[in-house]
Amino acid sequence: MMRLFALYFLFPLAARADDCPPATWQAKGSEGASNPKIPKRPRSTLVTTADKKIQPGDVNCRYSATTGATVNYHTCAQLATKYGTAFDHFFTLNPTLELDCSNIQPKTEYCVDGFIEPLRATDGRCGPPNRNATCLGMPHGQCCNSETWTCGKSTEDCARGTCYEGICFGDKIYSTDGTCGPDHGDRLCAGKWGDCCNQDGACGTGDDFCGPSVCFSGKCTILDTEPTPPDGMKRNTPDGTCGGENGYICKAPWGTCCNQNGICGIRARDCGAGW
Numbered sequence: 001m002m003r004l005f006a007l008y009f010l011f012p013l014a015a016r017a018d019d020c021p022p023a024t025w026q027a028k029g030s031e032g033a034s035n036p037k038i039p040k041r042p043r044s045t046l047v048t049t050a051d052k053k054i055q056p057g058d059v060n061c062r063y064s065a066t067t068g069a070t071v072n073y074h075t076c077a078q079l080a081t082k083y084g085t086a087f088d089h090f091f092t093l094n095p096t097l098e099l100d101c102s103n104i105q106p107k108t109e110y111c112v113d114g115f116i117e118p119l120r121a122t123d124g125r126c127g128p129p130n131r132n133a134t135c136l137g138m139p140h141g142q143c144c145n146s147e148t149w150t151c152g153k154s155t156e157d158c159a160r161g162t163c164y165e166g167i168c169f170g171d172k173i174y175s176t177d178g179t180c181g182p183d184h185g186d187r188l189c190a191g192k193w194g195d196c197c198n199q200d201g202a203c204g205t206g207d208d209f210c211g212p213s214v215c216f217s218g219k220c221t222i223l224d225t226e227p228t229p230p231d232g233m234k235r236n237t238p239d240g241t242c243g244g245e246n247g248y249i250c251k252a253p254w255g256t257c258c259n260q261n262g263i264c265g266i267r268a269r270d271c272g273a274g275w
Contacts, residue, residue, distance in 0.1 A: 056119040059093055061111035069106050076101035083112035092116065124151045127164045135166040142167040146176035161191025178203045181216050188217060195219040199268070215268050222256070222266055240264050 054060050065079055076097065080090040091097055093111040097104060104110070121133035126144035135144045141153030146164040156162060160174040171177075175187040180197035189196060189203035196210035196218035197203055208214060210221050237248035242258035250256050254264035257271035264270070 054117050056117050058117045059095070059111060059114055060117040061093060061114035063111070063113040064109040065112045066109050067104065067106055071104050071106045073101045073104075075104050079110060079112055085112050121151050125149060126151050126166075146171070159191050161189070161193050175203055212268055212271060217267070220266070220268060222271075237264055 063083070065083060067075055067079070076090060077087065079085075080087050085093070090112065091099060093114050097110075118136070119131055119133045121130065121135050121138050121140070121144070124138070124140040126133045126135045127146065127149045129149050135142045135151035138151050140151040141157060143152055143158035143166040144150075144164040145152050145157045146162055149164075151166070152158075158166070158168045160169060161176060163169070163174075164171045164176050171187070172185065173188060174190045175184065175193055175197075178189075178193045179201055180187045180189050180193075180203050181199075181201040183201045187197075193203035194205040194209060196205065197216045198209045198214045199216050201216075203209070207221070210219055212221050215221065235246065235248050236251045237254055240254040241262055242248045242250050242254075242264050243262045250258050250264035255266040255270060257265055257267075259265055259270040
């Protein structure tokens with residue numbers, strides 16, 4: 001009788017357990033550690049049948065760390081320092097934390113390495129015309145071609161002056177629209193845009209862009225003859241300064257021109273204002 005009573009309760013319990021299988025934990029990979037001297041534990045992600053993929057704007061956490069049994073307002077700084085995370089970035093990765101770390105919890109996981117998930121160019125279209133979708137990590141190629149606004153992986157796609165973003169220097173360094181210089185993000189010129197950025201902030205080639213009186217950056221034309229210093233200025237500069245009380249003159253590797261601020265250089269603004 002007791003056996004029948006026990007089986008009566010065991011079978012319903014087993015049936016209910018099968019109706020709702022437990023979630024399992026799956027460990028992520030351990031690539032991308034920023035400080036190899038400190039072991040980092042891969043972030044564990046709860047995997048269920050209703051698992052939600054990371055969306056653009058979400059925190060894509062690559063590693064997490066667990067706080068100890070005792071925490072205080074120093075704990076955030078301690079975590080950030082230990083795992084080599086910039087302090088402001090630590091709070092970006094953990095948006096629920098107060099900036100004074102007052103609500104940090106003991107024995108709780110916090111992200112110490114990761115990034116904000118960007119909009120990925122899953123369809124191969126990238127850049128400003130396509131909501132600034134990035135080619136990074138995309139199978140079509142990881143260079144955004146500014147001529148076609150598509151992801152690619154050829155030499156042309158990734159070339160300076162053509163590659164807008166991705167595994168290249170990108171538009172923040174090399175202009176992809178022909179504008180350059182201090183009024184345009186201090187971008188440089190390369191590729192189809194020419195070798196030089198002139199004083200007007202335009203890329204090009206030739207005397208109108210690379211000439212000694214007009215060139216701002218790039219392969220500027222430098223005068224073959226060194227400027228003649230005034231009498232008494234005969235000592236070569238030891239530190240890149242020139243003129244003044246010491247009477248230093250400019251020599252390589254500091255540049256051959258002394259500008260109006262007493263600094264050696266080779267740019268047009270250095271030579272135009274020198275001796």
